[in-house]
Amino acid sequence: MDENQVAQVRRFNRAVTQRIGVLNDDYLGRGRPLAQLRLIFEIGKDGRSLRELREGLGLDSGYLSRLLRALESEGLVETARAEGDARVRIARLTAKGKREYAVLDRKSHDFAASLLAPLSESRRLRLVQAMTEVENLLRASAVRIETADPDEPQARQCLDTYYAELSRRFETGFDPSRGAVTTSDDMRPPRGLLLLARLDGRAVGCGVVRKLSHGIAEIKRMWVAPELRGLGIAQHLLDRLEAEARAMGCRRLRLDTNGRLTEAMALYLRNGYREIPRYNDNPYAEHWFEKRLRS
Structure with missing residues (x-):
């Protein structure tokens, strides 16, 4: 493994985590860490099984349970057994959770726009193209x-x-x-x-x-x-x-x-x-x- 490549990946990780604001517990000004907000997004308007959430986000069962309990305590999420299969548990957003989802969706859009706004049109295009390439390569490395x-x-x-x-x-x-x-x-x-x-x-x-x-x-x-x-x-x-x-x-x-x-x-x-x-x-x-x- 090329150590210069490894060092570049580490620099990239530090730059991204700082720039997108994941180093504090008030992501997007909602008083919660990114992990909880991401979970709200993944549950979505239709709900997801706990297994899908665990595998899709790469979380262990214990950490997922703690995240869900925190959101349940705020009245944002509820979990129940799936109809027809008691072995499967489903997480769904409550009415309050769906309102929070809408706020987060708007704030996420505005934050993404704020990353692009300082750049010229040509630099915006370069950044978006680079992000697409990085996303694809990261997905490939996760297979x-x-x-x-x-x-x-x-x-x-x-x-x-x-x-x-x-x-x-x-x-x-x-x-x-x-x-x-x-x-x-x-x-x-x-x-x-x-x-x-x-x-x-x-x-x-x-x-x-x-x-x-x-x-x-x-x-x-x-x-x-x-x-x-x-x-x-x-x-x-x-x-x-x-x-x-x-x-x-x-x-x-x-x-x-x-x-x-x-x-x-x-x-x-x-x-x-x-x-x-x-x-x-x-x-x-x-x-x-x-x-x-x-x-």
């Missing part, structure tokens, strides 16, 4: 890639979203039951595994590696949420899938893809995959690739 069971809800939702996108993009639609079916067992050890990319507790990408034969594995179900493409998540997934294939004892990795998935083909070619003759009967495949993995 975590983990193994998951293919039958867990987030995994199923991720795979179903992937299938739906293929169905929209392919002229003939897409039916995952056609051709060589990838079963749940193919996505579990020892036959293979499923990786999920998670951001703020939400699955935003997936990839599967499964054994084909001795020394040969195959990549399947590679997908990243459209709104997060271009942040390097697909590359991170591919790197992990290759590492997992090597850990399985495989030295050749294969995959197939459709010609409409141009971004996927560019990724594979960029990573040293070479086109080979057809090796399966996938009715949707138009191109087949292979890569020899280094030990």
Whole structure:
């Protein structure tokens, strides 16, 4: 790790926290620290489950409970069990909380405008563009890639979203039951595994590696949420899938893809995959690739 880069990150953090006023307990002049105000925003007008709040904000249960108790004591928030599932607790803004939300929304807008006001139009544009770039890179750095069971809800939702996108993009639609079916067992050890990319507790990408034969594995179900493409998540997934294939004892990795998935083909070619003759009967495949993995 470049120590100069680390030092720059630390300087940036100090500059931002001072400039946006998070070093005191009176953020936006409301007599509360930023953490409480952010929680009000995240609960929003429709309410959120405690699990969503905890995962989305990266808070441990104890700290979240303390924040909620402070807001409840002011009559801003109330929590109750979800209808139909007593295991889930929902936080909602009270009428007073919704009024506070409106005040905070207005003050946040005015504060953001005050950061831009001293700058010329060209500098405002530069700042906003730089903020967009930083936000995207921070989101990319927050993605975590983990193994998951293919039958867990987030995994199923991720795979179903992937299938739906293929169905929209392919002229003939897409039916995952056609051709060589990838079963749940193919996505579990020892036959293979499923990786999920998670951001703020939400699955935003997936990839599967499964054994084909001795020394040969195959990549399947590679997908990243459209709104997060271009942040390097697909590359991170591919790197992990290759590492997992090597850990399985495989030295050749294969995959197939459709010609409409141009971004996927560019990724594979960029990573040293070479086109080979057809090796399966996938009715949707138009191109087949292979890569020899280094030990």
